[in-house]
Amino acid sequence: AQSVTQLGSHVxxxxxxxxLLRCNYSSSVPPYLFWYVQYPNQGLQxxxxxxxxxxxxxxxxxxxxxxxxxxxxxxxxxxxxxxxDAAEYFCASSSYKLIFGSGTRLLVRP
Amino acid sequence: DTEVTQxxxxxxxxxxNKKSLKCEQHMGHRAMYWYKQKAKKPPELMFVYSYEKxxxxxxxxxxxxxxxxxxxxxxxxxxxxxPEDSALxxxxxxxxxxxxHYEQYxxxxxxxxxx
Numbered sequence: 001a002q003s004v005t006q007l008g009s010h011v012x013x014x015x016x017x018x019x020l021l022r023c024n025y026s027s028s029v030p031p032y033l034f035w036y037v038q039y040p041n042q043g044l045q046x047x048x049x050x051x052x053x054x055x056x057x058x059x060x061x062x063x064x065x066x067x068x069x070x071x072x073x074x075x076x077x078x079x080x081x082x083x084x085d086a087a088e089y090f091c092a093s094s095s096y097k098l099i100f101g102s103g104t105r106l107l108v109r110p
Numbered sequence: 111d112t113e114v115t116q117x118x119x120x121x122x123x124x125x126x127n128k129k130s131l132k133c134e135q136h137m138g139h140r141a142m143y144w145y146k147q148k149a150k151k152p153p154e155l156m157f158v159y160s161y162e163k164x165x166x167x168x169x170x171x172x173x174x175x176x177x178x179x180x181x182x183x184x185x186x187x188x189x190x191x192x193p194e195d196s197a198l199x200x201x202x203x204x205x206x207x208x209x210x211h212y213e214q215y216x217x218x219x220x221x222x223x224x225x
Contacts, residue, residue: 032211043114043200043216044153051211090152096207097166098214100152 002027002093006101014109019063019078021104023091026072032094033074035065038103039087047089050074061085081108113137114217116201122223125191131220133184133201141207142184143214144176145200153200159184160207191224198222 007022025031032051036044048059055067065076074091086108091101114135123129133142141160145153158166159178173195175187184201198221202214 034213036216041198041219041221043116043218044202046213046215049211049213094211097155097158098153103150103152 002031002095002099004091004093004099004101006089006091006104008104009102010105010107012107012109013081015083016080019076019081019085019106021076021089021091021106023065023074023076023101024072025074025091025093027093033065033067034092034094034098035059035063035074035076036090036092037061037087038090044090047076081106083108083110114201114203114215116199116217116220118220119218120221120223122225123188123191124225125193127191128187128189130188131186131199131201131222133186133217134182135203135215135217136182137203137215138181139203139205139215140181141204141212142178143202143204144174144184144186145202145216146195147198147200147219157186158207165207188222191222193224196222196224 003026005024034049035047038044048057050067058064063078089104092098117132144156147153156170157176162178173190177185198219200219201217204212204214
């Protein structure tokens with residue numbers, strides 16, 4: 001069965017610092033992977049998705065993620081954090097339904 | 111337009127009430143979903159409609175009754191809910207369910223409180 005693990009329920013960075021949110025997947029077949037962001041009291045917004053076309057995927061708001069099959073990882077990065085990036089981030093894989101990780105709350109310190 | 115709309119934004123209901131949540135999308139998507147999200151947790155899938163037919167029911171109690179009147183609309187009828195059903199209810203849509211690479215687009219959710 002597919003599963004997604006997000007390491008770190010909370011990540012705190014300073015404004016302008018690198019953002020790194022970790023996601024590992026387990027799947028018997030090449031997965032389709034997604035990162036979603038959820039701002040307080042809002043729905044989920046798709047940041048980016050991996051569909052095997054390219055291992056480095058660029059998304060919205062300056063985020064990108066790299067698919068590493070050898071490490072079964074799909075970590076999300078952003079070179080320079082902004083206060084507006086503070087939110088909950090979910091990694092997900094897709095089979096007949098979305099399998100979500102437990103989420104990582106990103107805190108951005110001024 | 112990649113928007114999924116949901117009404118109402120907030121709903122407070124008693125345990126004996128009957129209410130409905132509504133969801134609409136105009137992206138031509140043929141798959142629509144209901145999720146329940148408790149605080150500090152990821153969304154949990156409740157129902158999937160594919161081409162206006164219920165294709166997945168994740169063992170949801172019968173006090174939740176979904177309906178898909180047409181390809182753009184999805185309702186969730188609520189009756190005799192319990193306080194533990196208080197949550198954010200999210201609707202989503204995708205092109206179809208036939209390809210796992212199709213991303214889902216989420217609405218803003220309805221915050222439900224059962225008193």
